[in-house]
Structure formats: structure tokens, C-alpha cells
Amino acid sequence: MKTNTPMAGGSYGTKIADLYIVHNLAAVNGSSRHTYHAMPPVGWMNDPNGFNEAFGKYHLFYQFYPYGPSWDSMHWGHFTTEDFVKWKLEPTALAPDGQWDSDGCFSGSSVVKGGKLYLIYTSVSADRQTQSIAVSKDGNRFEKLGVVITGDQLPKDCLKTDFRDPKVFKRGEFYYLLAGAMSEAGEGMILMYRSSDLMRWEFISALRRDNLTTRGIYECPDLFELGGTDVMLASPQGYATDGWRYENVQSSIYMLGKLDVEKGTFEKQYEDEIDGGFDFYAPQTLKTRDGRVVMIAWMQMWQRLFPTAKHGWTGSMILPRELTLKNGRLYQSPVREIERYRWNPIRFGNVKIGSRNELTKVGGTKIELLFTLDLGDAQKVGVKLYQKGEHDARIYYDREKDLVIFDRSRMGVEITHDSDEKDASVRSVKVDVGENKLSMRIFLDVSSCEVFLQDGERTMTGNVYSDGDGISFFAEGGSAKIVSLEKYDIVV
Ligand code: FRU
Numbered sequence: 001m002k003t004n005t006p007m008a009g010g011s012y013g014t015k016i017a018d019l020y021i022v023h024n025l026a027a028v029n030g031s032s033r034h035t036y037h038a039m040p041p042v043g044w045m046n047d048p049n050g051f052n053e054a055f056g057k058y059h060l061f062y063q064f065y066p067y068g069p070s071w072d073s074m075h076w077g078h079f080t081t082e083d084f085v086k087w088k089l090e091p092t093a094l095a096p097d098g099q100w101d102s103d104g105c106f107s108g109s110s111v112v113k114g115g116k117l118y119l120i121y122t123s124v125s126a127d128r129q130t131q132s133i134a135v136s137k138d139g140n141r142f143e144k145l146g147v148v149i150t151g152d153q154l155p156k157d158c159l160k161t162d163f164r165d166p167k168v169f170k171r172g173e174f175y176y177l178l179a180g181a182m183s184e185a186g187e188g189m190i191l192m193y194r195s196s197d198l199m200r201w202e203f204i205s206a207l208r209r210d211n212l213t214t215r216g217i218y219e220c221p222d223l224f225e226l227g228g229t230d231v232m233l234a235s236p237q238g239y240a241t242d243g244w245r246y247e248n249v250q251s252s253i254y255m256l257g258k259l260d261v262e263k264g265t266f267e268k269q270y271e272d273e274i275d276g277g278f279d280f281y282a283p284q285t286l287k288t289r290d291g292r293v294v295m296i297a298w299m300q301m302w303q304r305l306f307p308t309a310k311h312g313w314t315g316s317m318i319l320p321r322e323l324t325l326k327n328g329r330l331y332q333s334p335v336r337e338i339e340r341y342r343w344n345p346i347r348f349g350n351v352k353i354g355s356r357n358e359l360t361k362v363g364g365t366k367i368e369l370l371f372t373l374d375l376g377d378a379q380k381v382g383v384k385l386y387q388k389g390e391h392d393a394r395i396y397y398d399r400e401k402d403l404v405i406f407d408r409s410r411m412g413v414e415i416t417h418d419s420d421e422k423d424a425s426v427r428s429v430k431v432d433v434g435e436n437k438l439s440m441r442i443f444l445d446v447s448s449c450e451v452f453l454q455d456g457e458r459t460m461t462g463n464v465y466s467d468g469d470g471i472s473f474f475a476e477g478g479s480a481k482i483v484s485l486e487k488y489d490i491v492v
Pocket of ligand 1: 074106
């Protein structure tokens with residue numbers, strides 16, 4: 001990703017941030033930086049915020065701390081993009097320089113109304129979380145308008161300290177706002193508010209009130225419609241592991257159902273994990289001009305060690321994904337715009353895989369790799385990426401477990417940090433391999449790996465820190481075959 005330097009301007013706090021960025025860009029070590037993913041110019045990035053189309057471009061804001069590669073008082077950084085692949089750095093949008101947000105401008109969303117772009121965010125001050133609004137006439141400079149929902153508008157048994165991440169959308173003539181909250185008993189809640197002007201809000205109902213395993217909230221709710229079904233996304237803290245699902249300490253889930261704004265209910269029909277990998281959190285969606293629902297998410301995870309921090313930055317975003325519903329499940333595919341950046345195609349097929357297949361022409365770390373495997377009678381069959389000597393990250397099918405496994409334990413870098421997380425190196429998902437065939441579409445970008453299995457039936461996302469660029473296929477306990485393979489360099 002190329003970073004241009006923003007012009008100074010805006011509020012006091014955003015001006016200081018932008019000057020700091022300009023003066024410190026050169027100090028960030030480029031060795032593990034992505035080339036086609038959004039990431040902070042300097043410092044720290046977490047959740048995507050305010051993902052939307054306005055003024056003829058797509059806007060991505062994000063949780064940003066410019067002054068160091070760790071989480072601290074939150075700003076809103078800002079990018080614009082035409083195609084979800086090239087990201088243009090814009091001036092910092094919000095800084096924690098107000099009386100009511102002096103401890104941070106936390107996550108939120110945006111709405112276009114009357115030709116203006118409104119940011120609705122969580123303002124944090126003295127341990128209180130309230131919802132605030134800022135506005136822009138040009139999509140570039142934002143003026144804060146103040147608090148619009150206070151803790152007094154919470155249900156009686158909710159804590160004023162955990163009330164955040166407003167997502168605003170319009171249904172009929174009203175705007176609705178979903179926010180995460182916590183009851184005194186520690187239940188995670190999703191609350192719904194309603195407004196006709198974005199400034200005055202009334203509480204409607206709690207759409208969810210659940211006992212998550214540990215005291216935690218549903219962070220970053222999101223809601224959109226796909227072919228008549230309402231899809232709600234949320235990122236629950238401390239979600240109970242269920243077999244191979246929800247293995248991260250914080251998970252991201254989707255719920256399919258029906259939102260009834262009159263009754264104030266969300267009738268849930270199905271729930272599942274969005275991504276079965278390691279580094280995926282706080283997803284947000286927008287609707288494109290041509291009607292696609294595109295999702296972006298933070299490509300990192302809380303409670304980990306962050307190896308890029310020593311290079312002056314931490315955190316990045318996934319390659320945005322198009323969402324569809326198929327067979328009553330959420331399917332994901334990379335934004336189609338990425339295909340404009342394919343270079344140097346390599347294609348072949350019908351290659352038998354033994355215990356070690358080096359495909360000398362198929363290396364690289366800024367690539368797209370697509371292939372279909374005939375699983376044959378192999379017990380384990382898959383691909384090794386970022387390979388050098390003993391180091392690699394591998395993705396393979398394990399016949400005995402009937403699972404696809406992403407194993408990054410050999411990358412040679414320790415990232416486990418929290419004792420609540422048994423293992424930050426191996427994740428599994430189940431996909432339908434009814435025809436004994438498995439297809440993978442993989443995107444590597446220097447230190448990341450995003451895998452789409454069986455045309456988007458499941459995805460697995462993980463950062464990989466390795467200086468290897470080799471790729472090889474392997475089959476154990478039997479033989480298998482590469483039915484077809486394509487590889488492209490991704491050059492932006
Ligand atoms: C999710 C989150 C949000 C909060 C933000 C703070 O990752 O914890 O709930 O608004 O990050 O940066």
C-alpha cells in the first residue's frame with residue numbers, strides 16, 4: 001500500500017496527528033508491510049469504522065493510534081478507495097480532543113443524509129461510553145456535533161461503562177442504531193434505538209441479551225439485508241468454543257433472521273462463525289453502487305503478541321469480501337476488483353502430489369493462488385506457503401478429522417500471549433468435500449494469508465510472519481492430484 005501524506009487541518013487533535021504522521025512515515029520499516037491491504041501509515045489500527053459510500057468514493061475509517069504501535073487513546077483514521085484494493089490516506093477524521101470523548105473516539109458507523117456525511121461513534125470519557133456524532137460537507141474534514149445518546153437512555157440494568165459501537169442504517173423513514181451493551185449481571189446485549197433526524201434517539205428494545213461465557217459484550221454489531229433475509233454481524237467477547245468453531249478468545253459471528261423494527265425483535269434462525277482463522281474481527285459492511293454487500297474486517301486479534309510492532313505499525317484490514325447467501329449460509333468471495341491487479345499468470349493441471357512437490361515456478365508472497373485438489377486416498381493433503389527451510393504455514397485437508405486445517409505453528413514466530421487462548425497456531429473448519437475435491441483460493445500479501453474454501457463456503461484468515469516465499473504441495477498416507485492450478489502476482 002502506498003501512503004501519500006495528508007495536509008494539515010481539521011481539529012486541534014487531528015492536526016497534531018497529521019503532522020506526526022508526516023514526520024514519522026519514514027521511520028516505519030517496510031519489510032512486513034502489505035501491498036494491497038489497508039494498514040495504518042504509522043502506529044496502531046484496529047476496527048474498521050464508518051465504511052460507506054459518499055461523495056463518489058468509498059470511505060473507510062478505522063480505530064487509529066498514530067503515536068505508537070499499540071492500542072491507546074483512539075482516533076479515527078481515514079482512507080478512501082475506488083476499488084477496495086488501492087487505499088488513499090486522508091486526513092485523520094476524529095481525535096479524542098472533545099470534553100466528552102477525551103479518552104477516545106471508539107468504533108462506529110456513518111450515514112449520508114442531505115448531501116453530508118455523518119459519523120456516529122462512541123465517545124469515551126471518565127469511564128463513560130456515550131454515542132456522539134460528527135459531520136462533514138466534503139467527506140474530508142469533520143466537525144463534532146456532540147453527544148446524541150447518553151447512558152441515561154440505557155435500560156435500567158445496563159452498565160454505562162460498556163455501551164458502544166453504534167451501527168446506523170435506514171428502514172422506511174427512520175434511522176435505526178444498534179449498539180453493544182452489558183447488563184449488571186454481565187450479559188452481552190445488542191440494543192436498538194430509533195431516530196428521524198440522527199440527533200434525537202429513542203430506545204426501542206434489546207435485540208439480544210445473552211450469557212456469553214465470560215463477562216463480555218457483543219462488540220461492533222452490523223446489520224444488512226441479503227435477498228429478503230436480515231443478516232446481523234457481531235463480535236462477541238469470550239464466546240464459548242464449540243468444537244472447531246469460535247476458537248479465538250473473541251469471535252465474529254453472523255446471525256440470519258428477521259428484524260421487525262415495529263416489534264423491536266430480531267428472530268434468529270441460524271448462527272455461525274464468519275471466519276475460521278486466527279485474525280479476523282469487528283467486520284463492517286457497505287452496499288456498493290452496483291448493489292453488492294461488501295464486508296471489511298480487522299485482520300488481527302486481541303490478546304496476541306504483534307510482531308510488526310517492532311517495525312512501527314500494528315494491524316491491518318482484510319481484502320474486502322462480497323457476501324451472498326447460498327443454501328441458507330453466508331458465502332464470501334474476494335471483491336472482484338482484485339482481478340484487475342493479476343499479473344504473470346501461471347496455469348497448469350493434472351499433477352500428481354506425493355509427499356513433497358516443489359513447484360518451482362509457484363512461489364511468492366504477493367500472490368493469488370487458486371487450485372482444486374482431487375483428494376485421492378491421501379490422509380493429509382494440502383499446500384505449504386511462506387516456506388523456507390523448516391519454516392512454513394500449511395493449509396490441508398485431514399481425512400481422519402474431516403477438517404481443513406490452517407497450521408502456522410512452524411512459522412518460527414511466537415504470537416500466543418493470553419492464557420485463555422490454548423493455541424494461536426492451529427485452526428480448523430469443516431467444509432463439504434462430498435466429491436472428494438477441495439478448492440482453495442488463497443491471497444498472500446507479505447505477512448497475511450486469506451483462504452476461501454469451496455468457492456467461499458468457509459474462509460480462514462491468518463497473519464504469517466516468515467521470510468520464506470516458497471510454495472509446495474504435499475500428500476501423506478496416499479496420493480492425491482492437483483486437478484487445476486492458477487497463480488497470479490498481485491501488483492498494485
Ligand atoms: C473492538 C473494540 C470496540 C471498541 C474499539 C476500541 O475491537 O473493542 O468495542 O469500540 O475496539 O478501539
